Amino acid sequence: MAEGRQAAARRPLVFAAFALPTLGWLLAFFLVPLGIIWLYSVGENVSLTRVETTWTLSNYARILEPEILELALRSLRIAALATLVCLVIGFPMALVIATASPAAKPWLLLAIMLPFWTNLLIRTYALLNILGTRGRLNEALGWLHARLQGTLELLGLDHPGLMSEPFRPFTFLGTETGVVFGIVYVSLPFAILPLYSALERMDKSLLEASLDLGAGQLTTFRRVLLPLAMPGVVTAAIITFIPALGQFLTPDLLGRGQVDMIANVIERQFKGANDWPYGSAISMILLYATFILLALRAFADARRSAARDAR
Amino acid sequence: MKEPLAADDPILSIRNVSKRFGAVSALENVSLDVQAGEIFALLGPSGCGKSTLLRIVAGFESPTSGELLLDGRDLVRLPPNKRPINMVFQSYAVFPHMSVARNVGYGLQMERVNKHEITVRVDEALEQVRLGGLGERMPDQLSGGQRQRVALARALVKRPRLLLLDEPLSALDAKLRDAMRLELVDLQSRTGVTFVIVTHDQGEAMALADRIAVLEGGRLRQIGSPQALYHRPVDAFVADFIGTVHAFGVTRVERIDDALLRVQADGLGDLVLPGSLPPGAFEGGRAAPGFKVVVRPERIGVVLEPPGDAGRVVVTGTLGDIAFQGQHSIAEIRLASGRSISAVIGGDEAAAFAAHPIGQPVYAHWAVEHLALLPERAG
Amino acid sequence: MTHDDALAIAARTRANVVNPLRGRSRPDAFDYSRRWSLRTVFALGCVFLYAPIVVLIVFSFNDSRRGGNVIWKGFTTKYYAKAFANEELMLAFANSLTIALVSTVFAVLLGTLTAVLLWRFRFPFKPLVEGLVTLPIVIPEICLGVALAIFFTRMGWMDTGGLAWPLNLSNITIAHITFSFPFAALVIRTRLQSFNVETEEAARDLGASEWRVFFDILLPHMRPGLVAAALLSFTLSLDDFVITFFTSGPNTVTFPVKIYSMVRFSVTPEINAASTVLIAITLVLTWAALRYQRTWKE
Numbered sequence: 001m002a003e004g005r006q007a008a009a010r011r012p013l014v015f016a017a018f019a020l021p022t023l024g025w026l027l028a029f030f031l032v033p034l035g036i037i038w039l040y041s042v043g044e045n046v047s048l049t050r051v052e053t054t055w056t057l058s059n060y061a062r063i064l065e066p067e068i069l070e071l072a073l074r075s076l077r078i079a080a081l082a083t084l085v086c087l088v089i090g091f092p093m094a095l096v097i098a099t100a101s102p103a104a105k106p107w108l109l110l111a112i113m114l115p116f117w118t119n120l121l122i123r124t125y126a127l128l129n130i131l132g133t134r135g136r137l138n139e140a141l142g143w144l145h146a147r148l149q150g151t152l153e154l155l156g157l158d159h160p161g162l163m164s165e166p167f168r169p170f171t172f173l174g175t176e177t178g179v180v181f182g183i184v185y186v187s188l189p190f191a192i193l194p195l196y197s198a199l200e201r202m203d204k205s206l207l208e209a210s211l212d213l214g215a216g217q218l219t220t221f222r223r224v225l226l227p228l229a230m231p232g233v234v235t236a237a238i239i240t241f242i243p244a245l246g247q248f249l250t251p252d253l254l255g256r257g258q259v260d261m262i263a264n265v266i267e268r269q270f271k272g273a274n275d276w277p278y279g280s281a282i283s284m285i286l287l288y289a290t291f292i293l294l295a296l297r298a299f300a301d302a303r304r305s306a307a308r309d310a311r
Numbered sequence: 312m313k314e315p316l317a318a319d320d321p322i323l324s325i326r327n328v329s330k331r332f333g334a335v336s337a338l339e340n341v342s343l344d345v346q347a348g349e350i351f352a353l354l355g356p357s358g359c360g361k362s363t364l365l366r367i368v369a370g371f372e373s374p375t376s377g378e379l380l381l382d383g384r385d386l387v388r389l390p391p392n393k394r395p396i397n398m399v400f401q402s403y404a405v406f407p408h409m410s411v412a413r414n415v416g417y418g419l420q421m422e423r424v425n426k427h428e429i430t431v432r433v434d435e436a437l438e439q440v441r442l443g444g445l446g447e448r449m450p451d452q453l454s455g456g457q458r459q460r461v462a463l464a465r466a467l468v469k470r471p472r473l474l475l476l477d478e479p480l481s482a483l484d485a486k487l488r489d490a491m492r493l494e495l496v497d498l499q500s501r502t503g504v505t506f507v508i509v510t511h512d513q514g515e516a517m518a519l520a521d522r523i524a525v526l527e528g529g530r531l532r533q534i535g536s537p538q539a540l541y542h543r544p545v546d547a548f549v550a551d552f553i554g555t556v557h558a559f560g561v562t563r564v565e566r567i568d569d570a571l572l573r574v575q576a577d578g579l580g581d582l583v584l585p586g587s588l589p590p591g592a593f594e595g596g597r598a599a600p601g602f603k604v605v606v607r608p609e610r611i612g613v614v615l616e617p618p619g620d621a622g623r624v625v626v627t628g629t630l631g632d633i634a635f636q637g638q639h640s641i642a643e644i645r646l647a648s649g650r651s652i653s654a655v656i657g658g659d660e661a662a663a664f665a666a667h668p669i670g671q672p673v674y675a676h677w678a679v680e681h682l683a684l685l686p687e688r689a690g
Numbered sequence: 691m692t693h694d695d696a697l698a699i700a701a702r703t704r705a706n707v708v709n710p711l712r713g714r715s716r717p718d719a720f721d722y723s724r725r726w727s728l729r730t731v732f733a734l735g736c737v738f739l740y741a742p743i744v745v746l747i748v749f750s751f752n753d754s755r756r757g758g759n760v761i762w763k764g765f766t767t768k769y770y771a772k773a774f775a776n777e778e779l780m781l782a783f784a785n786s787l788t789i790a791l792v793s794t795v796f797a798v799l800l801g802t803l804t805a806v807l808l809w810r811f812r813f814p815f816k817p818l819v820e821g822l823v824t825l826p827i828v829i830p831e832i833c834l835g836v837a838l839a840i841f842f843t844r845m846g847w848m849d850t851g852g853l854a855w856p857l858n859l860s861n862i863t864i865a866h867i868t869f870s871f872p873f874a875a876l877v878i879r880t881r882l883q884s885f886n887v888e889t890e891e892a893a894r895d896l897g898a899s900e901w902r903v904f905f906d907i908l909l910p911h912m913r914p915g916l917v918a919a920a921l922l923s924f925t926l927s928l929d930d931f932v933i934t935f936f937t938s939g940p941n942t943v944t945f946p947v948k949i950y951s952m953v954r955f956s957v958t959p960e961i962n963a964a965s966t967v968l969i970a971i972t973l974v975l976t977w978a979a980l981r982y983q984r985t986w987k988e
Binding site: 005006007008009014015018019021022023025026029030032033034036037040089092093095096097098099100101104108110111112114115117118119120121122123125126127128129130132134135136185188189204207208239242243245246248249253263266267270276279280283286287290294 | 720721722723728729731732735736738739740741742743745746749758759760761800803804806807810811812813819822823825826828829830831832833834836837838839840841844864865867868871887900925928929930931932936945946949950953957961965968969972973976980
């Protein structure tokens, strides 16, 4: 309400009082540092501590080496899988919250956000106990296995080869599965919010109209609910995928060095190998990917609203 | 107004339907029948339960108790998508992500009608609502009135047994309302589909419907044709809801003979009314609380000199504001008790009265036959 | 209360009131939250989210000496004592709290200026500035962490061993402010959007100057937003790992970095104990926020 009711030019001093601190801070502590990375990414190490910008593309070229390329592909794969799982689990959860009674809604939202308000390290560390070979997840699976075995025995269906062997615990730590699990764990609440937001704003009478016209629940979901919730789904996908791609801690702790992602390589350049230009270049690639995704989304949004205005 | 079709059995039978939301009762023991081929209106103030009843018929709510029969068969067990009933929602609920043609064809797709037939029927339906040729447009390119017609076409193309309309004219401005009203009546007579309309606007109901059910507080007050409701309201509530009345509290009712009553009313003194003792009034004088005598403003005349006619009810008052309404005007008369009543007067009369100042003593009069003795609420 | 009001309220709360098991009314078409299949999915999702944390808290009482604190060996509280006795850990904790406090103050300040800037004024390239302000929270954390690390090194600020407390935390604090203030601005701006301009005009009409209007009229309206923004910034700061990790110089110990090195070294219930304390603090803060919100709403 009453947004933007003052033209900046009319009160330049007041405007400056508000604008300078904000823009100044962003310039000094955001744009300049990013600029430095960008310069470094096209630079070289001339000494142990100095980097000179020589406008070389050699750092970027190194990314095309097969090892790094495979790592990049793995990162994309893991991030995409984690995003997918977050959407699949998150959508029904968001649906439940969006259609809950007004009294229950804030509590349900709190319930899913509370785990999110703990330190990332603590949350990831907690998974070590869950995903280990003698961890809680394997314990639960083993228990299920035993129950299943017992039931089959009871029914006289136990054959050698079919579930007759003792339970062999799965290895989660040090595998891609474990890392995906970890990323889903830390990202899920964050994916639910935009889904919830889109579903909450949906016009219920559209769903009723679909039922009224003879569609079943599943058809209504497929042909009316989902298409109309799609912008929310896309937003949720993007804000899950980007951080997932740049995950450092999860592959580090849960991957045990076997499942390095992009961010782990970057970290090595700065904390170990001291190859800052190379690390900067990889960081820039991540940034480019982020910007491309955001630009695509903005472009699609603009095209949709321009087409609407043009009619 | 055409007569409802002389069907033997009603197409829709609502029997003793009640609906409770927790402790609150939205509908109490409502029973009514809708005849095939008629336009039936559910009329009442907001919160009276009419929308709840409509949603129960459509299938989006289930009754707490009672029966619902369509063509004699139980409806309550059927989910909304299986009922041969379609609804035009108050917000029209046109699917924003589908074109007009796909919107209209959606219901036919659900019936697994083959593609060719869908195209034919959709085109037909669009022609019927005067949207022919607009099939490829998207809903956000249409005006509100056009979107309403898409919703109509979408429902009618399925040839439902019953079409439900939730406040179809409320969102339209006066001119559009008249035009749409005529279109709806025309559409109904061409298709022959039974319409059930929900509205809070009595003028709309009277103009559109063959029969009206007046609801208030979850209960059915009266059912009848617009004329029956207007001229023979069953209680003061209906009398005032359909059109306007001026009501005067009754303090005594006495039976003079089989056809005459002596009534004592606030501000009107003793009156002799034709009629018999209404149920609920006591013999021998003391009036049951809640009885009123009512008169419609168009029956009231205003004069400067006391009218000589016997047999007319006369009250004195002072002239108030005269509101110009075009064809006629409404004159306000302030009575000694402090309340005001209004009289409908013609253009010439209005001009004549306008020459007099506010506060000018005047006489309001009407025939005693135009007074009706009614309970506040029947039943 | 009229019948109409009662009906309206009843219709709104009906999902609360009707017991689904009584069979009297089946779930309405779109009461997804009342369908048992979806309720199960939600419950399982919550189990998924909470189980690891609950396990972590439980295992902080585990009497395990070595072997990764995965097998339960018995109940003890000695690791809490050990954690509190661990000087470096306590120092790290104090440092993280200090950083959170300081960064919150500045994040709210900066966030307020930004929110008012975007809410009040029209100026060329405004969409660009809006995008710019949200950028720090949209890009992957590691990029921001690395960029700031290089920046501080370039500035020669990284070696802060010589500086007295709390200045040695300044790098990390600056980093935290940078990624919190956009969130703070968002929250405050939302609150501003519900402001009724006419109250400001009424104040002007009665003779108030620009500054008086700001302090007497605008600021009080913003207050719930400011508090929400403060709590949000504090939590974000306390929860951060990646950016803290990169901007911590060799001489500064912060809580997440300390825990990280402890995990690398050996997994013991001491880590669980320290983590549980942090979780408890978060819970207390959340509870305080809820209490405040409730009194504000009234």
